[in-house]
Amino acid sequence: MPAQTITSPDDPRIGDYRALTDVELRTRWEPPNGLFIAEGELVISRALRAGYRMRSALVDEKRVAQLTDLPAYCPIYAANQEVLESITGFHVHRGVLASFHRREIPDMSEMLGNATRIAVLEGLNTHTNLGALFRSAAALGIDAVVLSPTCADPLYRRAVRVSMGEVFAIPYAKSDDWPGTLTAIREAGFTLLALTPGEGAIPIGSLTPQQRERPALLLGAEGPGLTGAAMDAADARVVIPMHNGVDSLNVATAGALAFYEIGR
Ligand SMILES: C[S@@+](CC[C@H](N)C(=O)[O-])C[C@H]1O[C@@H](n2cnc3c(N)ncnc32)[C@H](O)[C@@H]1O
Known part of the structure; x- marks a missing residue:
């Protein structure tokens, strides 16, 4: 034309x-x-x-x-x-x-039923982090992404650009019941792993085969991190060990490392 x-x-x-x-x-x-x-x-x-x-x-x-x-x-x-x-x-x-x-967002339970490894993002309101997370998720074997109601829109131009279009490659659904959706994820057969740099978390390398079988990797926002409700809902708290007194990683970096580790 x-x-x-x-x-x-x-x-x-x-x-x-x-x-x-x-x-x-x-x-x-x-x-x-x-x-x-x-x-x-x-x-x-x-x-x-x-x-x-x-x-x-x-x-x-x-x-x-x-x-x-x-x-x-x-x-x-x-x-x-x-x-x-x-x-x-x-x-x-x-x-x-x-x-x-836009297309219809997939039905949450159907999406979970078809997935083995998922990422669950809570309060991710930075488009660049969201885009980077989708790109890593697609590259590193995550099957679906669940967004909390306070997450930014993955189809916003900047998120799409940073993801290099990989937001189109992975199904995602947005929760309208938080933290209730976390219970639904567990009931769908996933082990909820809260990624946190906080104390008392187990190193990601020591997860058991059972914990790795059908993982839901829960990641929080820059600044506040995961909410108390999300931490309480998790089956385990997991840390990516850090050196030199660094207190936390950028969430997109933490996600990429966790996706890689869980897929090994
Ligand atoms: C910048 S951090 C938030 C820091 C916040 N002060 C906290 O204590 O969670 C953003 C998110 O990245 C993930 N994260 C960052 N560093 C991590 C680490 N070393 N181990 C596990 N998760 C990490 C967590 O999911 C966290 O909620």
Whole structure:
């Protein structure tokens, strides 16, 4: 389909792409309107491969001829960098943005039934950490991710970008009953392992084969860490031993190490 040229940032056809740097506005607006934004050819191709349906693409007019893999079923809009920047609020140096339809979030119990190893994220409200965790989870054999109600949106543009599109590779569901969902996870046959740098936790290397069999790795937010309710709900508290008096790891780093260790 030939690209349609956009010359004004007020053009109603590119409403999906307005004010992309306004995190608060976008995070309030995108989920109820059923869309998300992906940036760059690689991430867009991963969204398409995962079966997400594109609404439209917005491209740098200099790149139009090179972007031959965009689906023919949706409109492609082209603009110069100046117009792109006034629409989105930033310099679109990847040259291509696409708006996608969200899908139904999977049913929690069905998702748990199909999984062996899961990550459970509590209060993860930093998009970069969320994206990094999904990327590691996909790479290191985690089958599904459960998000507490206070977690950020994994389909927010920055999370999608940091995950390199791996948010599309792993099913996730958001709890609406916290910490009740933790009980449901245990009832589904998982061993709840609370990852914590706090005292009294067992080193991750000493988990028993039984504890490793069907693990749910529970990770908390930067700053507060896991809540008391989540810690109380866990079957075991687990630490990744640290050196040099360091008090904790970044949550995405802790997640990656735990996913690797549990999958060995
Ligand atoms: C920056 S830490 C939070 C630190 C917080 N003061 C605490 O005591 O939990 C963020 C999350 O990363 C995980 N984490 C960080 N370092 C860890 C370690 N050494 N062992 C196990 N989990 C760790 C935990 O899940 C934690 O909730």
